[in-house]
Amino acid sequence: MRIQEIAAVFILLVFSLSDICAGTGEHEKRVPVIYCTDLFHPHDDPDDHFDIACLYSISEIDIKAIILDQGRKQKTNPGSIPISQLNYITGRSVPYAVGLSDKLKYFEDKGLWQAKEFQDGAGLILRTLKTSEEPVSIISVGSLRDIAAGYNRSPDLFRAKVDRLFIFIGEASARGHIEYNVGLDKYAYIRIMNSGLPVYWVPCFDGGLWQNNGRASYWKASHKDLLGNVSDRVMNYFIYALLKKNEKEPAKFPGNAINSNDKSKVLSMNRNLWCSAVFPYIAGRTYLRRGNKFTAIPKKASYPKEREIRPFSFEEVSVFVDGQADVFYEHTNRAKKLRQFRILQADIYAEVMTSVTAQLLLQLDRRWRTDDGRPSSLVPRPSYLPGFYGLAKPGDGVAACQFATSLP
Numbered sequence: 001m002r003i004q005e006i007a008a009v010f011i012l013l014v015f016s017l018s019d020i021c022a023g024t025g026e027h028e029k030r031v032p033v034i035y036c037t038d039l040f041h042p043h044d045d046p047d048d049h050f051d052i053a054c055l056y057s058i059s060e061i062d063i064k065a066i067i068l069d070q071g072r073k074q075k076t077n078p079g080s081i082p083i084s085q086l087n088y089i090t091g092r093s094v095p096y097a098v099g100l101s102d103k104l105k106y107f108e109d110k111g112l113w114q115a116k117e118f119q120d121g122a123g124l125i126l127r128t129l130k131t132s133e134e135p136v137s138i139i140s141v142g143s144l145r146d147i148a149a150g151y152n153r154s155p156d157l158f159r160a161k162v163d164r165l166f167i168f169i170g171e172a173s174a175r176g177h178i179e180y181n182v183g184l185d186k187y188a189y190i191r192i193m194n195s196g197l198p199v200y201w202v203p204c205f206d207g208g209l210w211q212n213n214g215r216a217s218y219w220k221a222s223h224k225d226l227l228g229n230v231s232d233r234v235m236n237y238f239i240y241a242l243l244k245k246n247e248k249e250p251a252k253f254p255g256n257a258i259n260s261n262d263k264s265k266v267l268s269m270n271r272n273l274w275c276s277a278v279f280p281y282i283a284g285r286t287y288l289r290r291g292n293k294f295t296a297i298p299k300k301a302s303y304p305k306e307r308e309i310r311p312f313s314f315e316e317v318s319v320f321v322d323g324q325a326d327v328f329y330e331h332t333n334r335a336k337k338l339r340q341f342r343i344l345q346a347d348i349y350a351e352v353m354t355s356v357t358a359q360l361l362l363q364l365d366r367r368w369r370t371d372d373g374r375p376s377s378l379v380p381r382p383s384y385l386p387g388f389y390g391l392a393k394p395g396d397g398v399a400a401c402q403f404a405t406s407l408p
């Protein structure tokens, strides 16, 4: 073969492979999402930093808006700092707004009596729903205040435009236990649980504080397992959060050189988690065994069927929540049907969730940019590559895909 022919074949190969590799790429519709979080800096509980980083990592999810929970506290502990850092790392500019400052006073409270500076959150939810051509999913990992206030203002809009409402909140079984997120705004929780909206309920605990009998998402992980392999920029994002740093230009802190003492400190910690590894489910990803690790791959990526696992699922339940925020499973007129989180493989659940979270954090930086930090619009995104998930067999073109990712 002449040089030109070889070059032509090679170019064809790279282009056709990048198409194959694109998997869920531009041709597939992304899942539009509004994300509501009690993200703070300095933090209360830094699990929220892990969750939002994982959400950013899933490229099939189109984050339309972020709502920062508990407006008054956002003024002193702005969650906008970690958002600006994630936008810096990923080269994105996701819009955010600060939510209501005070608890709702009754179930139908629209929150309109609260100060103007705290109205942007509910406003952004309604505007996003209104202007979206397709229904939007809402994810909540804090209180349900701004969602409930938005629903109370425009119930018909919510019924028409909310696709799925994933709420990480509450206690699955123990009566009298007010879970933390519920306690932030009890009326908002009860309002949404009894709303009849398409709720996907992920209780934080099942059986009381720190308990999980299978209907909650709570698990524990070490930072060594979660962050052992992340890029320097992602490590700096976590150093900034976990060590409560205070710099003049926080958005650019991820670009700094790593301080190895800080890194060791962060890697020695442990973490309680509830949400991060559930997010791939929202994007329709498949969970797979990969050697002694686990991963979640995009819907259209091909995989060996025998490696598929289902660590958890959602099952339909009929639920009524009373004025004390106690949950009653019953088939009555007052009860509403919703989907409840359910662990299917308890023996490996924590291991799967930790492994999937680590994978998302590893991919957070690489997918959008090249190694020297430039936007990688010309480079196929590594997460779509079969090789990236460790599923490739010799001869399926992975070598060429990997070559393509290292192009300038």
Ligand SMILES: [Ca+2]
Residues within 6 Å of the ligand: 037, 038, 048, 141, 142
């Ligand atoms: Ca939270």
